[in-house]
Structures are given as C-alpha cells and as structure tokens.
Amino acid sequence: MKKSTSLTCLLFSLFALSLSGASFAFEQPGSKLEKSNSREYWVSVLIKISDPVLRNLSKAQLRTNMPVVCKEPNRKNVAHLEAFGRTLAGIAPWLELGADQTKEGKLRAEYISMTRKALSVSVDPSSPDFLNFSSKNGQQPLVDAAFLAQGLLRGYTQLWEPLDQQTKDNVVNALKSSRSIKPGQNNWLLFSATIEAFLIKSGNGGNIEPIVYALNKHADWYKGDATYGDGPDFHWDYYNSFVIQPMMLDIVKVLKDKQMDSTISYDKVLKRAQRYAVIQERLISPEGTFPPVGRSLVYRYGAFQVLSQVALLNKLPEEISPAQVRSALSLVIYRLTEAPGTFDTKGWLNAGFYGNQPGLAEYYITTGSLYLCTVGLLPLGLPANDSFWTSPAKDWTSKKVWKGVDLPADHAYTD
Structure with missing residues (x-):
C-alpha cells in the first residue's frame, strides 16, 4: 500500500x-532524500560521477586534469583506463536508449556524442590521452580493457556501430594488445573472455578458446546457491557482483546470439544471477546500508551490479518487485553519494565506502578504480515508462521483516 x-x-x-x-x-x-527514489535522481548521480571522466577524455585532457591518488606509484599508469573503462560499463545501458526530444533524451544525446569522442581519443596512438592497454604497463590493463569491452557490448548500437572505421580499427587493436597479458586463475579469466566476446560479436577475430576455458573453470568453481568461488576458493566479498556473474551474463548472451553457448547455457547463468539478485536485495537493511565485507569496498554501490543487471534485463524473480528493488537501491545510492567527502572539491571521486576513507583502499586501488560504482546504476537502461520507474515506492524485504511483516521462508537455490 x-x-x-x-x-x-x-x-x-x-x-x-x-x-x-x-x-x-x-x-x-x-x-x-525524498526525491532520491526517482529516475531523475539516479540520472543526476550518473552524470555527476561520469561527467569529469567523459568530458576531460573527450577533450584529451584526462591525464592533465584527473587527480590520481594511489598507494603504489606504478599504478598511476593504469588509472585513466580504469576510470574510462569502468565508467563506460556503467553508463552504456543508459546511452543505449538513444536520443529523443525529452529533457533526458537531449541530455543523453550530449553524452552519447561525448562518449564516442572519448572512445576515439582513448585509442588514438597519436593522442596525449591514448590509454594503456598492453602488458608493458603491467597486468592491470587487461582488467579495464575488459570493462571497456563490456561497455561496448552494453551500448553496442549507440557506442560501437556509429564509430568511424579508423576508430573501430583502433579499438580492436587496443583490445587485442591486451592479449599479451596472461590472466590469473580466478575472476581474471573473465576479463580475457569478455574482450574476446566483444571481438566475436563485432566480427573482429575473437577467440573462443579463452571464453570456453573461463566458463569451464567457473563452472568448476561454482559453490552452490548461486555463488561462485573467486578461483577455487570461496571469498566473503562482492566479486560475484563486481565481476563474475555480470561478465558471465554478457559473455554467454553473445554466445547464445551466435548459437555458440554449448559450455554453459545462458538460462543457467541467468537463473543463478536471479537467485543472487534475491540475496543482494535481502542484504539491504531498512536504513539503506549493507555489510562492509571483503575487498574493494571503495567500489561502493557497484557491489549491487548483479541486482541492477537483473533489473535491467527485466528478469527480477517474482519475490522481489521492481518497485522494491528501486526503493532499496535508491536509498543505498543516496546514502553513499551524499556522504560528506565522497567527491573532492573538483568533483572527482575520493576513495571510501561512506565518504572519504582512504584506509579502506587496497594497494591496487587508484582514483580510476572508484568509477566501478557506476555499474550499480544499470537500470537507467530501462526506459522512463518502465514499471521499475513508474511504480509507487515499496518496502524491500529487510524493511518488511523488521516491521514484523510475515513473509515466505527463504531457501537455497539448487540446479
């Protein structure tokens, strides 16, 4: 009610x-706060976070203007690709809606143009903002080349197809240069696989072998109840949502469309993601908080990428309605975005979970890393008239339970 x-x-x-x-x-x-449970607020957050990255890169000024804070000096070389690749993975579904004559549609038109220009600059070897994709800059470029490829998969018709041929060639060359980086035996296998999936989809000589290997290993590492190990071991963290299940969904969708999904079916990957989305929705407290457990907490609401992606796909299970997911995520997004110290004085993200907490940043974190928070905003890829946005606000599971509402018992998922 x-x-x-x-x-x-x-x-x-x-x-x-x-x-x-x-x-x-x-x-x-x-x-x-009252207005935060709305599409307008979500759009404002996406723009606030993404604009410094996209605007500066489109002008070939990202290296000049982006502050890079990190604990290991050699990480500075990869921070700019981190910022762009991760921003692209989050903003792409919204841009994929295309331009229209509404206020939001006109805003999208501006950012579609800006993002295409940023793509062109990022892969142009003659540009001062040509980004680091190859092993000469260590292992990290593989990670963020994959996030960039994931963004291109999610924004294919707006961000990839309209590019001029030279830019397309430069993108392909940049992505293929990351092949010299050997991934570890953990979630990193999916970075190689995501890049190859994009190359297959775009008809640019993608290799199926890294994809099959990555999917087979993750099938072996499945721990039950919709949870994969990060490698052979289980970790209490949010990497099932930061990387594993979203990339598996995007990879296997390409294979399904190409009638190549023989390793693990899209349906199985999706059903596991749906159960994981149920778990994630239950993790959000009545106050809009969630457990600060595991590494990379400075990715903030990027921790809810699975829940956001399942909502984007219009595949939420019956027990969690779009309205309650929007209401729960809205409060999380509001709390973490509006926390004092989340942004520096020029609008760049500071490291932290709730505000500015640099001690929470692991050695591998740079300013660029923080932009993975944008993947918590994936439902913006749903049109404004979708029920996710138009339904009245609704209590989510933990809020109902702590009010004394009687709900059906929760059970583990088996397949």
Whole structure:
C-alpha cells in the first residue's frame, strides 16, 4: 500500500535518527532524500560521477586534469583506463536508449556524442590521452580493457556501430594488445573472455578458446546457491557482483546470439544471477546500508551490479518487485553519494565506502578504480515508462521483516 508523503518522511527520519552521524536525519518533505527514489535522481548521480571522466577524455585532457591518488606509484599508469573503462560499463545501458526530444533524451544525446569522442581519443596512438592497454604497463590493463569491452557490448548500437572505421580499427587493436597479458586463475579469466566476446560479436577475430576455458573453470568453481568461488576458493566479498556473474551474463548472451553457448547455457547463468539478485536485495537493511565485507569496498554501490543487471534485463524473480528493488537501491545510492567527502572539491571521486576513507583502499586501488560504482546504476537502461520507474515506492524485504511483516521462508537455490 502506498504511504503518504508525511508518513514516508517520518519513517526516513526515524531510521536516520538511529544512525549516528547520519547527515540526512532531519531532511524535510521535498528534500533530496525524498526525491532520491526517482529516475531523475539516479540520472543526476550518473552524470555527476561520469561527467569529469567523459568530458576531460573527450577533450584529451584526462591525464592533465584527473587527480590520481594511489598507494603504489606504478599504478598511476593504469588509472585513466580504469576510470574510462569502468565508467563506460556503467553508463552504456543508459546511452543505449538513444536520443529523443525529452529533457533526458537531449541530455543523453550530449553524452552519447561525448562518449564516442572519448572512445576515439582513448585509442588514438597519436593522442596525449591514448590509454594503456598492453602488458608493458603491467597486468592491470587487461582488467579495464575488459570493462571497456563490456561497455561496448552494453551500448553496442549507440557506442560501437556509429564509430568511424579508423576508430573501430583502433579499438580492436587496443583490445587485442591486451592479449599479451596472461590472466590469473580466478575472476581474471573473465576479463580475457569478455574482450574476446566483444571481438566475436563485432566480427573482429575473437577467440573462443579463452571464453570456453573461463566458463569451464567457473563452472568448476561454482559453490552452490548461486555463488561462485573467486578461483577455487570461496571469498566473503562482492566479486560475484563486481565481476563474475555480470561478465558471465554478457559473455554467454553473445554466445547464445551466435548459437555458440554449448559450455554453459545462458538460462543457467541467468537463473543463478536471479537467485543472487534475491540475496543482494535481502542484504539491504531498512536504513539503506549493507555489510562492509571483503575487498574493494571503495567500489561502493557497484557491489549491487548483479541486482541492477537483473533489473535491467527485466528478469527480477517474482519475490522481489521492481518497485522494491528501486526503493532499496535508491536509498543505498543516496546514502553513499551524499556522504560528506565522497567527491573532492573538483568533483572527482575520493576513495571510501561512506565518504572519504582512504584506509579502506587496497594497494591496487587508484582514483580510476572508484568509477566501478557506476555499474550499480544499470537500470537507467530501462526506459522512463518502465514499471521499475513508474511504480509507487515499496518496502524491500529487510524493511518488511523488521516491521514484523510475515513473509515466505527463504531457501537455497539448487540446479
């Protein structure tokens, strides 16, 4: 049942008061908090995060203007590809909707053009912002070449197909240069596989062998109840969502479309992702928080990529409605975006989970790494008239349970 505006604000205020130091404890009706459960707010967040990366790169000024903070000096060489590849993976579904005459559609037109230009600059060997894709810059370029390829898969008709042939050739050459990097026996296998999947889809000589190998290994590493090991071992972290299941979904979709999905079916990968999405929705507390467990917490709401991607695909299981997923994610996005210190004075992301917390950043984290948070915004690839956006706000699972609502028991998934 839809709550009144006053009751909704009262509930938000009550849970906010229970959180020490919460900056939005006394937000009033009409405030940003109240408006955060909306497509307009999500778009504003995506633009706030993405604009510095895309605008500067499109002008060949990313190296000049992006601050690079990292614990290991040699990581500075890869930070710019990190920022662009990860931003592309998150913004691509929204751009894929194309331009139209609405206010948002005109904004998309601007960013489609800007992103195409950024792509051209990033792979042009003569550009001062030509990015690092090959092994001469260590192992990391493989990771972010893969995120760039994932972005091209997700924004294929707007970001890839309209490119001029020279830029396409440069993109292919850049991606293929990452083949000199040997991935580790863990989620990194999917980076090679994602690049090859894009090359197969685009008809540019993709190799099926790394894909088959990666999928077979992950089938071996499956631990049950929709969870894969990161390699042979299980890890308490969010890498099933940062990398593993989203990349498997995108890879196997290419294979399905090409009638090549003999290693593991798209249906099986999707069903596991759907169960993982159910788990992720249950992890979001009534207050819009979630457990700060495992490495790479500075990717913020990128931790919910699986839930966001399943929503984008319109494949949410019956037990979690689009409205409750939007409501839960909106509060998470609001809390982490609006936390003091999330951005520096020029609008670049600071390392942190809730605000500026550089101690949470592992040795491999750079400023560029932080832009993986954009993959938590994938449902923006759904049109504005989709029920995900138009349905009234709705309580999510943990909020219902902690109100005393009686729900069906949760059970593990088996296949």
